[in-house]
Structures are given as structure tokens and as C-alpha cells.
Amino acid sequence: MMSNDKIESVSLHVLPSLPYADNALDPVISAKTIGFHYGKHHRGYLDNLNKLIAGTEFADLPLENIITRTAGKADKTAIFNNAAQTWNHTFYWHSLRPKGGGEPPAALKQNIAASFGTFDACKKELATAALTHFGSGWAWLVLDGNKLKVVKTSNADVPMTTGMKPLLTVDVWEHAYYLDYQNRRADYVNAVLDKLINWDFAAENLG
Numbered sequence: 001m002m003s004n005d006k007i008e009s010v011s012l013h014v015l016p017s018l019p020y021a022d023n024a025l026d027p028v029i030s031a032k033t034i035g036f037h038y039g040k041h042h043r044g045y046l047d048n049l050n051k052l053i054a055g056t057e058f059a060d061l062p063l064e065n066i067i068t069r070t071a072g073k074a075d076k077t078a079i080f081n082n083a084a085q086t087w088n089h090t091f092y093w094h095s096l097r098p099k100g101g102g103e104p105p106a107a108l109k110q111n112i113a114a115s116f117g118t119f120d121a122c123k124k125e126l127a128t129a130a131l132t133h134f135g136s137g138w139a140w141l142v143l144d145g146n147k148l149k150v151v152k153t154s155n156a157d158v159p160m161t162t163g164m165k166p167l168l169t170v171d172v173w174e175h176a177y178y179l180d181y182q183n184r185r186a187d188y189v190n191a192v193l194d195k196l197i198n199w200d201f202a203a204e205n206l207g
Contacts, residue, residue: 049082084156104199115148
């Protein structure tokens, strides 16, 4: 598994390896989708970021620092978007795993019950956030203070810029599912939550 700190350190300037083979998420997410999503989109954000920060004050900073220092600054929008999307995608790959889904680890399940009432209520809220988000973006399970919440963000936005700690995410940009599901976002989201979501990763991030 991969903690947020580990993501930060290995994502800087290089494309981190996928935590599984490119066909390991079949049949929910195909190797073809992984090839485009990871090999083209994720790599593209990283390559753009490297070009944008070369020779700047951000050149030697970890991704999370770049994100927090450029968030909300109109003259740094391009740097923020590419840094955040680089981080978001690495986090997304670790939010999935082959033979995922199922029940969360006990400690996480207790926290989920305290915040949502039941695990099923949490899962339903996460699905609803992913399905009702308009346009491109992300659905997240986060820790906000002492409470777990489901939030959604648009485009490259990430919950850490508003003080929340991401635990896992579902990518609802069309490039995450269109080759496999076309416009059937609901089929993609439900399959991810039932068969791929990595509750162990969320538990590790919760600490």
C-alpha cells in the first residue's frame, strides 16, 4: 500500500509505476483504458508540470507543497492543475486494487459507522457523489476534522486545499471510463465500488 507521504515523494518529476499490471483490473477497467489513462493522461499532466516548474521556485518542491502553494492563485492555475492532476491520478490508482470492494478493515468500518450510520450508507453516498457530479472531477472519501465525509471536486481540485485529508477517490473524468462504458458512468462507478475500491488504502490513510 502507499501512504500520502509516499505518493508525494515518488510522484515528483517522475511517473510512478502502477501498483498492478495494466490488465489487472479487467474486466471492470480494461488494459486499453489503463494504457490511455495512465500512459497518456497521467503522463501528460506530469510532463506539463515539469515544463511549467523548470527554473521556478516550485522546481524542487514535493507535489503536495506545489498544490497548496498554487491553489486559488490565478497566475499559477496551470501549475496547480497539472500538479493536482498528477497527484490525484497517483492517488486514484492506489484507491483501486484487483479483487477489491468487499468490507473495510474493522477500524475503518467503525469510523464509517460513526460518521455515516452504516457502511452501506457511506458506499451509497460515495456512489451518489460520483454519479451526480456534473462534468469532470472526483468523488472522495475524506477525513474532515474527526469525521469522515464524502465530497466531490471539479476538474483538478483536491480536498487537501480546504484542510481535508483524502482517504480514497473515484475518478469521474470521462477518460477514466469512456472506452469501456461510453456514457454509462453509473455502470463504471458501481463496478468500481463493488469490485475494485481499495478499503485497505483508505484505512492506511486514516491511520
